[in-house]
Amino acid sequence: MMSDERFFAQVKTTLSDYSPEVPAAVYSGMRRKLWWAQFTRLSATRFNMWYLLLLVGISGGVAMNYFSKDATASKSTHFVPTVQVTPAAQVTMNSGSVACQSAAASCSQVASCCSSGAKMSASACKGSSSCLNTAGMSKTNDQAITASVESGTQTSETGQVAGTGNPEGVTNNTQENVSVTTIAADEVTQPEVKSTEVPKKKGRKMTTKVYESDSVKN
Amino acid sequence: MDVLKEIIDGCIRGEKRHQDMLYKKFSSLLFGICLRYTKNRMEAQDVLQDVFVKIYNNIQTYHNDGSFEGWLRRIAVNTSITNYRKNLKHAYQEDVDDLVKMKDEPLVAEDLEFTAEEMMQCIQNLPAGYKTVFNLYVVEGYMHKEISDMLGIDVNTSKSQLSRAKTYLQRELAAISKIKSIA
Numbered sequence: 095m096m097s098d099e100r101f102f103a104q105v106k107t108t109l110s111d112y113s114p115e116v117p118a119a120v121y122s123g124m125r126r127k128l129w130w131a132q133f134t135r136l137s138a139t140r141f142n143m144w145y146l147l148l149l150v151g152i153s154g155g156v157a158m159n160y161f162s163k164d165a166t167a168s169k170s171t172h173f174v175p176t177v178q179v180t181p182a183a184q185v186t187m188n189s190g191s192v193a194c195q196s197a198a199a200s201c202s203q204v205a206s207c208c209s210s211g212a213k214m215s216a217s218a219c220k221g222s223s224s225c226l227n228t229a230g231m232s233k234t235n236d237q238a239i240t241a242s243v244e245s246g247t248q249t250s251e252t253g254q255v256a257g258t259g260n261p262e263g264v265t266n267n268t269q270e271n272v273s274v275t276t277i278a279a280d281e282v283t284q285p286e287v288k289s290t291e292v293p294k295k296k297g298r299k300m301t302t303k304v305y306e307s308d309s310v311k312n
Numbered sequence: 313m314d315v316l317k318e319i320i321d322g323c324i325r326g327e328k329r330h331q332d333m334l335y336k337k338f339s340s341l342l343f344g345i346c347l348r349y350t351k352n353r354m355e356a357q358d359v360l361q362d363v364f365v366k367i368y369n370n371i372q373t374y375h376n377d378g379s380f381e382g383w384l385r386r387i388a389v390n391t392s393i394t395n396y397r398k399n400l401k402h403a404y405q406e407d408v409d410d411l412v413k414m415k416d417e418p419l420v421a422e423d424l425e426f427t428a429e430e431m432m433q434c435i436q437n438l439p440a441g442y443k444t445v446f447n448l449y450v451v452e453g454y455m456h457k458e459i460s461d462m463l464g465i466d467v468n469t470s471k472s473q474l475s476r477a478k479t480y481l482q483r484e485l486a487a488i489s490k491i492k493s494i495a
Contacts, residue, residue: 101482102450104424105431109451110429113340114347121335124361131365270335 316380323371330370338381339364342388348435348447349392363391364483394460396444424485425492434484441465442477449474 134143319337322330342363346356366387374383435443444463448454449470452460456470463470 098478101424101478105450105481106426108426108431109348110433112344112347116339116343116464117353120339120357120360121345123357124335127361127365128368131369135369155414223429233406248437 314406317376319381320371320374323325323368326368334367335364338384341381342384345388346392347432348451349389349396349444351440353358353434355395359392360388362395363388366391370477385452389448391443396440396463399440424482424489426485427487430485431481434481434488437484438477442473442480443471445473446477446481 132140132142136142136144319330319333323334340358343360345355346359346363347353350356350359367384370387374380435446438446441463445459448459448462449456456467456474457469459465460467
């Protein structure tokens, strides 16, 4: 048997200069791989995947912004605000009432509760647009405070008498079309958001949010 | 030498003309290396493509401090080893004993006569692990310690695989020589 060293030397001599012919398809495949490798490589000097992603992201953002504005504009033309509030309203807080609290599960119940003239907590009456339209709710007790709302802007602070300066909750009836409702003292400081279902064309229902203050302006 | 320098500089600048010149000059040599480490020509072609992609992307790291051909060979060997590792978890690892069918025949004492293609055919029939160890030790000239580090195997595994690969190849080449002498 030939020695290992001789065998290895013979193998090495035979194989070290072995240069078979390369098929032509290898070149095109190599070019494709090279293009992809350079495309996915982060480089500031040549256009690559990262530039493309950035471009797509920016254009997508711009397009989304444009279409969302467009959609908002078209939506606003379909909705009719249902809450109509008179320009001036007398807001009276009635902290001592518990009668309507448990029964105010639905707006209709709240409305009926308010229209019946019973005392009602502010949280129960919050979601009821009917209550806003209910006039004549000027019944107050000793703990009531009065907040005046003129032209849709609430000027009262929590627990303080604003506008009328009347701690006894005496209503200000000098203005026209005065509507009175009861809301909580801690909710007087912010404009109230009313969520209501508005029937759209062809009977579809959609939900929109209407700011009371905006409605007051209208 | 100046031509090679010009080709290298052109490849560093990313010029396609010089990249093609480099491909024409060295593709055959590197394809031969890839063939030794792979199972068939298709796999070797895939590895060769990866080799050239690596060369073009990293040619700026070559600093003329050694043989350029040696640098290219090293890239080809390293890429082939990477390919071997990648296929390791998917491939069925057969033992060289499964391939040896002439165990009882005595080994020939005289020099074997074989061509590069015959040798290459025998090497490609070896299991991937044996083939890689044999190539690294015999052709590339690495030590068993280096091979064990490169492949993540034990030094003794490297030695035993080399010994088995050598025995298998000697038997195969002896059989080929015998057939040729009869013909």
